[in-house]
Amino acid sequence: MRGGIVNLTINDVHIIPSEVIPKQHIAYLPQHPFLPKSLLVRDIIPMYYSEEKEQDAIFYDPHIAVLTKKRVGELSLGELKYLEVILVGNGKHPFLMLDEPFSMVDPLKKDALKAFFKKISKTKGLILTDHYYDDVLQTTTKNIVLKDGVSFEITSEADLQKFEYLRKRD
Numbered sequence: 037m038r039g040g041i042v043n044l045t046i047n048d049v050h051i052i053p054s055e056v057i058p059k060q061h062i063a064y065l066p067q068h069p070f071l072p073k074s075l076l077v078r079d080i081i082p083m084y085y086s087e088e089k090e091q092d093a094i095f096y097d098p099h100i101a102v103l104t105k106k107r108v109g110e111l112s113l114g115e116l117k118y119l120e121v122i123l124v125g126n127g128k129h130p131f132l133m134l135d136e137p138f139s140m141v142d143p144l145k146k147d148a149l150k151a152f153f154k155k156i157s158k159t160k161g162l163i164l165t166d167h168y169y170d171d172v173l174q175t176t177t178k179n180i181v182l183k184d185g186v187s188f189e190i191t192s193e194a195d196l197q198k199f200e201y202l203r204k205r206d
Contacts, residue, residue, distance in 0.1 A: 046130065063129035067136040069116050073109030077119065080108065084123050093126050099145055113140035121149060131161040138168040150175050169196060 044051045046061060056062055071080055077100065085091045094100055099118055103111060111119065121137050138146055146168075153162060153175050166172050170193075173179060179190040183199045196202040 060127070060129050062131040062133060063124050063127050065120055065124045065132070065134040065137060067139065069108075069113075069120065071108045071116070071120060071123075073107065075108055076104070077106055077108060077111070078104040080119075081123070085126070090126065094122055097122055097148075099148055114142050114145060117141050118145045118149065122152065125152060125156055125160075129160070131163070132156075133163045134165070136166050137164060138166050138171040146171055169193070169202070 044053055044056070051059075051061060078095075081091050081094045081104075085094065095104065099115075100122060103115055103119065108116065108119075117137065117140055121134065124134070125132060137149060141149065150171065153164075156162070157177075162176070164172050164176060173190075173192070180187045181190050181196065181199050181201050182188075183201075188195070188199050190196060190199070190201075193202065197204045
């Protein structure tokens with residue numbers, strides 16, 4: 037940032053910050069649930085995807101297929117997080133910022149999310165922030181922790197201890 041102007045590039049192409057959302061350069065998954073609790077899961081999917089092929093990618097996900105007749109408010113926090121990740125992750129955005137994508141998700145769905153992230157990372161850039169550092173380390177290709185305004189590359193739990201993200205074990 038120079039003189040209040042943000043210099044943002046994606047694949048060496050200058051991007052005007054005000055165009056990030058309208059041109060759908062980056063999708064964001066917040067930590068807290070955002071879907072309307074009163075709607076059925078099956079009614080939410082077409083709100084995000086108009087084409088049948090895109091909808092099918094969500095509807096036929098085995099962890100979502102069993103939820104389609106439930107209201108969003110009836111889902112467990114893990115089911116809801118999984119649904120939100122799949123909804124956001126299947127969009128056409130070239131980059132995704134996901135806050136706490138593993139939070140409250142059961143082990144089977146975590147494995148499915150890791151496979152999903154591996155699949156979509158071939159065509160999208162992913163930025164994950166999560167306290168479930170083991171899941172992040174198993175999923176990502178580069179990890180960074182910020183300490184005192186400086187970024188440090190992380191490759192292991194020992195690095196997280198070194199930079200005081202985790203306590204050292206006795």
